[in-house]
Every structure is written in structure tokens, then in C-alpha cells.
Amino acid sequence: MTGELARLVEWKRRIARELEETIGREAAERARRDHHARRRPRHCGMTIHTGIGCSYGCVYCYIWDMGFPGKPEPYPLTGEELAYALAVNPYVVPGKTMAAYGSVTEPFQPETTSKALEYIEAVWRWLRLPSQVSTKSLLTGDLVERLRRAEPRISVLLTIVALGEWARRLEPRAPPAEERIELAGEAVRRGLRVALFVRPIIPGVTDRQADEIFALARRSGLSEAVLGSLRVTPGILDRLEAVGVPRSLLEARLPRKPRSRRDQVTLRMSDVKARVASVARRHGFLLYPSACSHNMESHGEPCHACNYGPCGPGRPRVPQPGEVREAVEAMGGRVREVVVEYPRIVIEGLSGVDPVVVREFLSAATRLMVSVGSAGSSRRRRRP
Ligand code: SF4
Incomplete structure (x- = not known):
């Protein structure tokens, strides 16, 4: 009898x-x-590019250092071509791998909204990937309806890092933060799952405005949030300084200096994050440890693929070692030993297939932590 994991290989x-x-x-x-x-x-799932470039001009954004243009263009593939690209991607598991829209561009700019919706719909229809979109756009009634038709349980992250004058300085061409929040509350009442995405927290700005941000968001009807740290390049440090964020405040939190234009360094921010989290809780917000955690909750699925877990309702199903072995064989590989003990699967003596592909595929398929040792590797086995 074919087990569920091998059936996923065949379904793909x-x-x-x-x-x-x-x-x-x-x-x-x-x-x-x-x-x-x-x-x-990535950790948040398979990032999907709905466009190339972005016109919102957020000064803390790293896409400028990656060479993306300021005038967006829709991504060139059709929805079905994109779904096909994902279907042949060896790491992607239908029905399981999380899809994340909005990592290198705003999906709902006028130039890219249709493309973003086309991709969300095609990826859901063909591959059933649980999707998440992060946005700074206005969640108008029309957009909410189209999103819900495209992917009924989609997780939406509404990015807010500041209000008022600070928002205008930091996100000069994005819609006003207050209006974003107001429409997001309306979207929740229309049945969309929306969390406030307070990322990146800008030290000295977001933490000072946290009380105001969460109070306004709560009044609008939002009650879930995800927080995230700031990553800087030399260009981001310059741009933040130019709009009035004290450079010394940022540099004091650098674990090391960025080495090149594209080198992104995450600031040490656990104290600031803890302060913002405590303000959020005081306003009655439920905090998720990461973006994907909100995705799982929104889709009603459990995950324990990393140490933040378990996320979502309950615990993921634990497969028998024979089922794992059968799935690896369906992928064209062989294994010497499989040990399964919640929340970890340990595979030893893998041959015939790339161990990274096996690890990523099985981790997405089972939503458990997976480690893989190749045949001939002298690494000592890590017991679950
Ligand atoms: S356990 Fe939670 S945080 Fe970790 S990958 Fe799964 S959903 Fe994401």
C-alpha cells in the first residue's frame, strides 16, 4: 500500500x-x-515574485541594493507557467509547501495587482500551496473579494512600521498607514485573515509609536500580529539617517559591519522586540513567532518544522519509518536507516538523490524537523 508521503511525490x-x-x-x-x-x-515558504521592481520607495527596503528598479513591471510568466515552474521545482510539495508573496516587491501596485491575483489563483488551483501575502496596499472591498476567490484561506500580513509623518518619511509612496489599518479592519470583517506585520521594527521610531499603532489597529478590528527585526545594508543605514533616524542608534545594534553593498546584517533587537511585544499584548493582540506561523493558523494546519513550533492547531501527523523510506525511494533514492521521534525525522545513509532536496521535501511534506546524512558520511547520527 502506498503511504501518503509517496503519494505526494506522485501527485507532484x-x-x-x-x-x-x-x-x-x-x-x-x-x-x-x-x-x-x-x-x-525560505523559512517563510517559497517566495513568489509577482513583479520586478517597486514604486513605494520604502527607505528601509533592501531591494534597491539588490539592483531592482523603482518602476515595477509584472513578472513575465503566466499563472500556469509559474505553477508549472513550482511543480518541477524539486523542493516544492503540493498541498504542503507554503507560498509567500511580497518579499521583493509590493504585490498590489497598480501595475502588478492582476498578475499577483493570477499567480495566487493558479498556485492554489493547481498546487494547493497554503499562501501568504504581505502588503502595504489598501485592502479595498474589491481586492478583498478577489483575494478570497483566488485563495479562500489566504493569510494576509499588513505591514505597518510607523504612523503619520514617520510613515510618510519611511514609506514615501505607499498609501497612508492609518488608511491601511482602517481598511484592514474592514477586510477582517469581510472574512479575510489579516495580521499586523510590524516589520521591520525601526529602533527609536516603531517602538516609540507602538502604543499608538496597536491602539489604532485594535480599534479597527485587528487582533493578530507578527513582529520582525531590521536588516541593514550600508545603503539602508544612509537612507534611514537621511530621513532622521539617528545612525548611532542603529550602529550600536550591529553585530558586525555590512561588508558590501548587498550584505544584509540583522540588528540585535531582542530588547526592542520584547518591548513592542509587551505593548501589543497589552492591547489584546495575539502574537505569532513568525510569518509562516500565521499562514499555518490561517489554513488550520499544524506544523513543527522548526523550534518555534508547534504552530497551528494540534500537532502534525507522525509517519512510520517505512513510509519515509518509501517516499525516498519514490524520489529515486535509498536509505540505510530512518528514525522517527516527534518532532524529528533522522535519515541515515542516503544515496541516489540530493540530501538537501530530500530534507526540504520531507520537512515540507511532514511539517516536522528532518535531518539527513548521506551514505559514506562520517557524521555521527543525531538521535531525535
Ligand atoms: S513550526 Fe511554526 S515557525 Fe516553524 S516553520 Fe512551522 S509554522 Fe513556521
């Missing part, structure tokens, strides 16, 4: 075959060359 192949027949060989080749067909998911 079937989706890829059906999509290839739908889009044709030429489009399939183009999609296979796209980075969505190769990239490894």
Missing part, C-alpha cells in the same frame, strides 16, 4: 505532466529556466 509528477500538456512544450521550457523552478524555499 502528475500536476507537472498536466500543466505541461496545458501550457505546451515551449512555455514549459521557458518556465523550467525560471528561478521559481530551482530556488529553495
Whole structure:
């Protein structure tokens, strides 16, 4: 009898075959060359680019240092081509891998909204990936309805790092923060799952305005939040200083200096984060330890794939070692030993398939922590 994990391997192949027949060989080749067909998911899930560039001009954003333009263009693949690229990506598991929209651009700019909705809809229809979108746009009634049609349980993160004059300085071309919050509350009443995304916390700005931010958000109807730290490059330090954030405040929190234009360094911020968290709780907010945690909650699915877990309701199902072995064989590999003890799966003596692919695939498929040792590796086995 085929177990659920091996069935996921087969389901993935079937989706890829059906999509290839739908889009044709030429489009399939183009999609296979796209980075969505190769990239490894990040902690928050598989990041999906809905456009290239962004016009909001947020001064704390790292995309300027990555060479993205200030005038956005929709991403060139169609929705089905993107779904195909994900279906052939070896790390992606249908129904399981989380999809994250909005990491290198604002998805709902006028130029990219249709493309973002097309991608969200196609990825849900073909692959059933639990999706999350982060945005600074206004969640208008029309957008809310289209989002809910595209992915009924989508997790939405509304980014707010400051209000009033500070928001205008930090996010010069994004919609006003207060209006974003007001419409997000309305979106919650229309049935969308929206959390306040207070990221990046700007030391000396966000923490000082935290009381005002959470009070306003609570009055609007929001009650969930995710907090996040600031990452800086030399360019971000310059831009923040230019709008009035004291450079010394930021540099005092640097664990090391950024080494190059693209080098992103996360500030030491546990004290600031704890202060902001305590303000959020005082206003009745439920805090999630990370963005993906809100995604799991929104989709009603459990996860214990990292030390923040368990997230979502209950605990993930624990597979039998034989089921894990069978899935690896379905991927073309062999294993010497599998040990399963919640929340960890340990695989030893893997051969015939890339251990990183096996680890990522099984971790997404089971939503448990997975470690993999290759055949011939002298690494001592880590007991669960
Ligand atoms: S356990 Fe929670 S934080 Fe960790 S990957 Fe899963 S959802 Fe994300």
C-alpha cells in the first residue's frame, strides 16, 4: 500500500505532466529556466515574485541594493507557467509547501495587482500551496473579494512600521498607514485573515509609536500580529539617517559591519522586540513567532518544522519509518536507516538523490524537523 508521503511525490509528477500538456512544450521550457523552478524555499515558504521592481520607495527596503528598479513591471510568466515552474521545482510539495508573496516587491501596485491575483489563483488551483501575502496596499472591498476567490484561506500580513509623518518619511509612496489599518479592519470583517506585520521594527521610531499603532489597529478590528527585526545594508543605514533616524542608534545594534553593498546584517533587537511585544499584548493582540506561523493558523494546519513550533492547531501527523523510506525511494533514492521521534525525522545513509532536496521535501511534506546524512558520511547520527 502506498503511504501518503509517496503519494505526494506522485501527485507532484502528475500536476507537472498536466500543466505541461496545458501550457505546451515551449512555455514549459521557458518556465523550467525560471528561478521559481530551482530556488529553495525560505523559512517563510517559497517566495513568489509577482513583479520586478517597486514604486513605494520604502527607505528601509533592501531591494534597491539588490539592483531592482523603482518602476515595477509584472513578472513575465503566466499563472500556469509559474505553477508549472513550482511543480518541477524539486523542493516544492503540493498541498504542503507554503507560498509567500511580497518579499521583493509590493504585490498590489497598480501595475502588478492582476498578475499577483493570477499567480495566487493558479498556485492554489493547481498546487494547493497554503499562501501568504504581505502588503502595504489598501485592502479595498474589491481586492478583498478577489483575494478570497483566488485563495479562500489566504493569510494576509499588513505591514505597518510607523504612523503619520514617520510613515510618510519611511514609506514615501505607499498609501497612508492609518488608511491601511482602517481598511484592514474592514477586510477582517469581510472574512479575510489579516495580521499586523510590524516589520521591520525601526529602533527609536516603531517602538516609540507602538502604543499608538496597536491602539489604532485594535480599534479597527485587528487582533493578530507578527513582529520582525531590521536588516541593514550600508545603503539602508544612509537612507534611514537621511530621513532622521539617528545612525548611532542603529550602529550600536550591529553585530558586525555590512561588508558590501548587498550584505544584509540583522540588528540585535531582542530588547526592542520584547518591548513592542509587551505593548501589543497589552492591547489584546495575539502574537505569532513568525510569518509562516500565521499562514499555518490561517489554513488550520499544524506544523513543527522548526523550534518555534508547534504552530497551528494540534500537532502534525507522525509517519512510520517505512513510509519515509518509501517516499525516498519514490524520489529515486535509498536509505540505510530512518528514525522517527516527534518532532524529528533522522535519515541515515542516503544515496541516489540530493540530501538537501530530500530534507526540504520531507520537512515540507511532514511539517516536522528532518535531518539527513548521506551514505559514506562520517557524521555521527543525531538521535531525535
Ligand atoms: S513550526 Fe511554526 S515557525 Fe516553524 S516553520 Fe512551522 S509554522 Fe513556521
